[in-house]
Amino acid sequence: MHNKKTIVSLIISIAFLLGSFLYLRKREINYTPTAYEKELISYFKEIALHSEYDDNPNKVIKWAEPMALYIVKEEEFKPQMSFVKKTINEINLLATDGFKIVLTDNPLKSNCILYLCKKNKVAELDQYFYEMLNDGIDYDISGLAYSEFATNTNIIDKSLIFINSEYSLSVQESTILEEITQSLGLAFDSKVYPNSIFYKDKSKQKNRVREYLQLDKDVIRLLYHPKMKPALDSFEVNRVIKRILKSEKD
Structure with missing residues (x-):
């Protein structure tokens, strides 16, 4: 028996x-990816499925609705604002799943706040975020992005961004590009491509990155493609990207 x-x-x-x-x-x-597409798949999984934060679920995290961006600034900052708008336009052109970033003058209608100011000013405006800017950081940072998401859906519902206005304009522009991009759900830095906006050691470079590599654009494009859903894991991401790439060739 x-x-x-x-x-x-x-x-x-x-x-x-x-x-x-x-x-x-x-x-x-x-579908058999090309050499470039293999790099893209690998880079996407590194940047989109990892995070510098402890609550990283190793799954796709993204916005499911438009980001309403409210900017707090100490002065007019015309060049910086022009660069913010340029960055927003680039991202909006890459997203095809209905996501977009829109500027708002009403903080009550925003789900993302960008502080373009000195770090001490953040302490007056948002003590919670100011503590994050100092948590385990013993050096002066040029910027930071933090996104909150629902753990049951992996959908971002709020972001906070800091751009340190005490740095040079070139550093501010590089930081604006990086932190707005990372607030999309691309919260990891890599050591693979020095000219990528996601490069970890940008502060050691003489020339700061102020424009996207094609690889960066494709990572954003894939994240905000209709087929790329929140909470997908590495296996599912691999399959979905192949499906997207194959459909683009058909």
Whole structure:
């Protein structure tokens, strides 16, 4: 009797494994990426599925509705504001799933606040965010982006961005590009591509990155593609990107 139960259990286990294998095979996409596309898939998974924060779920995190951006600034900052608008326009052109960034003059209607000011000014306006700017950081930072998301959906519902106005204009522009981009759900820095906006050691470079690499654009484009859903894991992301790339070739 014991042997019969063991055999039945073994048959059930084999059937389950075979079913799982056939299901995964069925879900595979018959597409072979180019050398560049392989780099893109790898880079997307590094940037989009990882985070510098401890609550990283290793899944896609993104906005599901437009970002209403309110900017707090100590003075007019015309060049910086021009660069903010340029960055917003670039992102909006890359997103095709209905997401966009819109500027608002009403903080009550915003879901993202960008502080363009000295760090001490943030202490007066938002003590919670100011503490984040100093948490474990013993050096003067040029900027920071922090996004809150629902853990059950992986959808971002609020972002806070700091741009330190005490730095040079070139550093501010580079920081604006980086932090607005990272607030989209791309919160990881990499050491792979020195000319990427996601490069970890930008502060050590003489020339700050103030424009996207094509690779950066494609990472943003893929994140805000209709087929890329919040909470997808690495396996699902790999499959979805192949499907997107294949559809673009058909």
